[in-house]
Amino acid sequence: MLHIDYRDSRPIYEQIVDGFTRLAISAVLTPDTQLPSVRQLAIELSINPNTIQRAYTELEKRGVTYSIKGRGSFISADCDTLRQTRLAELQADITSLAHEARQLGATDTMLLHWMQVQHTKEGGQP
Amino acid sequence: MLHIDYRDSRPIYEQIVDGFTRLAISAVLTPDTQLPSVRQLAIELSINPNTIQRAYTELEKRGVTYSIKGRGSFISADCDTLRQTRLAELQADITSLAHEARQLGATDTMLLHWMQVQHTKEGGQP
Amino acid sequence: MLHIDYRDSRPIYEQIVDGFTRLAISAVLTPDTQLPSVRQLAIELSINPNTIQRAYTELEKRGVTYSIKGRGSFISADCDTLRQTRLAELQADITSLAHEARQLGATDTMLLHWMQVQHTKEGGQP
């Protein structure tokens, strides 16, 4: 269900947070779907339950999930909101990188090619 | 000469590396220009000399500078190469981010707007 | 009869306690009205009977209900007392919060506005 890369420099709990966030954004996990329990996922991934707990706490604080003591953790309802949030982040990043690239001599044509934009005249998306 | 932001979460040595790299890329520092000595820069920025040394070592490892024993550190000649290296990095990042954004529903029009591309062609989206 | 919100962070038994307390305070449930049996309410709400039992025990401890062995639980007679008790709690909370707000620079006008008090008197603030 989740892929953890131990060689990745990013902390494990962050990879778990990202993983579930992606699953929620892409609607693979629909609202009110129950996540695996802290202990179960810990065993499954051979990771300390504390680390899983930290990831779940973070997910709840970000509004991706909600949890009920004694019952479990569940995907939150606002899936589309997450999409918008992520898109806003992407916009900020892309704008910044494009600005730097342009300062280094990149042309519009290069940028369009990098982003694989269909630049036919009245072109839509096939 | 260099701007260090102590509140930045990035380590100081990395900020120094980035700073000199940018100066070299933008040709503010031309090839064979001598960098300030470790001790001098340490005093100037009120930073531990160890941190400066680490940055200089990193800069040399990346090929941005070269050093001569007993003389000091100097900007390398391959300024344009640095540009290309950085552009390659930017291309990889932008392509990846654009791909994700498109999967989340971003349209070509949105991407073009984010990158502030001059729309020379009148192509819209149906 | 009762509304349970599974996404609420508050434990279910507390929501039940609050629910019956509100019904008693607002006189929807008059004194000596019998509460549903533990088993019946458990089935009705699809909740573990242990949880209901805990709520009922808590209600009795707080004096909202009384119970007779073999008969069931009933609303206590002191409905107005509950009102006064709750009002006393509210007074304590409001006084404390108002004090803190004032220390942070809130003016009387702001406080009145927050509480939506009808300004019968034309007193403003210089």
Added chain:
Amino acid sequence: MLHIDYRDSRPIYEQIVDGFTRLAISAVLTPDTQLPSVRQLAIELSINPNTIQRAYTELEKRGVTYSIKGRGSFISADCDTLRQTRLAELQADITSLAHEARQLGATDTMLLHWMQVQHTKEGGQP
């Protein structure tokens, strides 16, 4: 410097977060003031360093502090912003409580008295 109440039901790390937040809001701790180190505070309060670390992480995430690896944690600059944030919280709480109190029969006069508002005709704040 900080007061921890072990009998308080609130978790220790939250008490620490609140404590430093209050000190920052009330300008007892001015921007860029260094907080005690994780280990030092842990010894001082006889609390596990992990718990302190959790509090410090939370403080940083809330924007109350910023931290530099290898140097320490420091109070953030936006002291007035914190005030506004807290006031918004207080407004929400007071409005809600006042609403409930009114439903239970509290009069404007009672509310004004609870909040110790000077309700003289043109009264300001002495």
Added chain:
DNA sequence: GTGGTCTAGACCACG
């Protein structure tokens, strides 16, 4: 020395 992450194991409240 500093903050940040992780493991191991315990206890609690809740269902």
Added chain:
DNA sequence: GTGGTCTAGACCACT
């Protein structure tokens, strides 16, 4: 059984 908190001790990167 569940999530949430805490302790104890370790390792890492950074200054």
